[in-house]
Amino acid sequence: MSQGQRFDPIPADPVGTVPTPALVIDLDALDRNIARMAAFVASHGRRLRPHAKTHKSIAIAQRQVAAGAVGVCVQKTSEAIALAGPEKGIDDIYVSNQVIDPRRLEALARLAAHRHVAVAVDSVQGAERLAAASAMHGTRVGAYVEVDVGHGRCGVPPAAAGALARALADRGVPVEGLQAYHGRAQHLRSRTEREAAVQAAAHAVAEARASLAAAEVPCGRVTGGGTGTLAIDAASGVWDELQAGSYVFMDRDYADNDPDPDAPRFEHALFVRAQVVSRASGHAVIDAGHKAYALDSGSPAVWRQPLDVANGGDEHGLLVLQPGADPSALPTLGECVWLVPGHCDPTVNLHDAYVVVRGGLDHGQVEAMWPVDARGALR
């Protein structure tokens, strides 16, 4: 389907005319988030490798790299290919996830002919297949040994990291370091809880380091961390490279964390614009449901209005007044609202393109349309 048939706006359109539902970037806020993160990691002497699973966008990744990021993380081989781009994409891409399909590993090996490519590994079988793919194409794909530091998903136990690193090194795969990510720690509401989780993860990293030393494999760097634990990760001294991704947009769920006084103040930069298409006495129905925003971390928030969004199904949301709100705050037919997604990553993945707005949501105008380059890149 052509862009025109999707009713995309064009540059210089006033923000008030953007057709709905639309995935909208407040570009001023995005740029401030990128600048604040760059200053933060520089002041802590850390590398930043932002997770591009959040935005899936070459344009945003390029802004992050221009501000000092060393490259990006992705979760999928097809995301890596999309963000490498045909010509002008990203030069340094790390798949921070397990890949065991030989066809995908071969694709990474081919990509490594003209990009720096690495992948996480947590099994000997994965190590063998990665080595075979690299050998077949005569290229170098680096590996990070993934350690389970408390998340309880992928990764070897810390004490087993050395044996796997040895298995990689013996097969000629360059061991670039340790993948140490604690996803659930990001969303613990209190800083105290997050601090305890990061401390436990740091202990696991120390154990894994000792295991690599015993196996006589240099550890390289430790990569991991996220937006929710950013300041704690950086202060720990354990992580050489930080993978935070959501900071670039922020979402309702991250904003629900108790604020961390040591972390930069990131702003909401990603919104879903929606329009009231039906009005009843007690609610207004908008044209955006969970095909327009993800619900895995709860409903979106309504930006700067005393309204809540109740689930209205795939293509509808129900706006209801918050307790005590003035009844006149319920929007009328045709009015638009700005939603702050509950979770930015899967919300972005629902849309083909960003409407990029300069000058704010009230009086700004469309500066560009940016494709979500890796939308649906699941493999």
Add this chain to the structure above:
Amino acid sequence: MSQGQRFDPIPADPVGTVPTPALVIDLDALDRNIARMAAFVASHGRRLRPHAKTHKSIAIAQRQVAAGAVGVCVQKTSEAIALAGPEKGIDDIYVSNQVIDPRRLEALARLAAHRHVAVAVDSVQGAERLAAASAMHGTRVGAYVEVDVGHGRCGVPPAAAGALARALADRGVPVEGLQAYHGRAQHLRSRTEREAAVQAAAHAVAEARASLAAAEVPCGRVTGGGTGTLAIDAASGVWDELQAGSYVFMDRDYADNDPDPDAPRFEHALFVRAQVVSRASGHAVIDAGHKAYALDSGSPAVWRQPLDVANGGDEHGLLVLQPGADPSALPTLGECVWLVPGHCDPTVNLHDAYVVVRGGLDHGQVEAMWPVDARGALR
């Protein structure tokens, strides 16, 4: 991104080699579902206008029409344009939802130059704008007056239907009938509850009919109903046209309803194939998370294995043994499983294409790739 970079299979590939995650149609099961529905509506003397928001596919809509469906419903203008297709698409398309943006109404009016097009209306403002768009393009877009028959979302109260029908007729908009859909009734677990909800909806329709009679507007046909209430809708005699959509695929949520002995037996025909990419002692991690299947109606089921899927995040699912299952049932690294999505519609919307398999999931082969033509058609 080209299809090749997404690792799509090609026709004649054995099903066991399909790269993961993949949205897979069991074409034999799909064809049986379509045939059973066709026989059912014929035996009840009803029209079938299946909801294409489920599949968003011209190929599937064409199979439904070939089996006797009068056309399709969609929820969005851009879905209508996608399913109308450049040449060989669907001829009769009804947007069973509110559209109030004049640009979208104009697009429908343009489409009506070469397709039969109708749209639901629940406000005088919507009626005025629809009339203006039709007049501007000199075409005929039909209207169904949407009545709230118990769902509590869009639609006028039954007693107000006549005034709105009159407003449409006075502006020269052809009133084709009443839109009477009770979405929540579809998912009530017991047949008794569903029957009570449909009965209440039928009363609302009768009241709306009386309101149209008082306003001296012919009622036309009543359209609505769904997969969950199919047999009850058909037996009521109230709905002239049935809008069931999910029957074509079925999903875990619909299968959780108590079976209705009067309804055809529909089979699961839609699956997400996923591969184990990491194994721990107590769980296996698959490469499909909620970017590959929607969670709004709960987790997917694992097809014919004693396994449950726990949420593993955007790109991961955690397979765990059901209580009492043999530990050997936990799949090993590299094995694949078939997931039955919790909710088919938003799951389809995550994927760019269907892998269409003939001959079953065990020994079949890829027959075709079908694009999800209206994927992401949100406007």
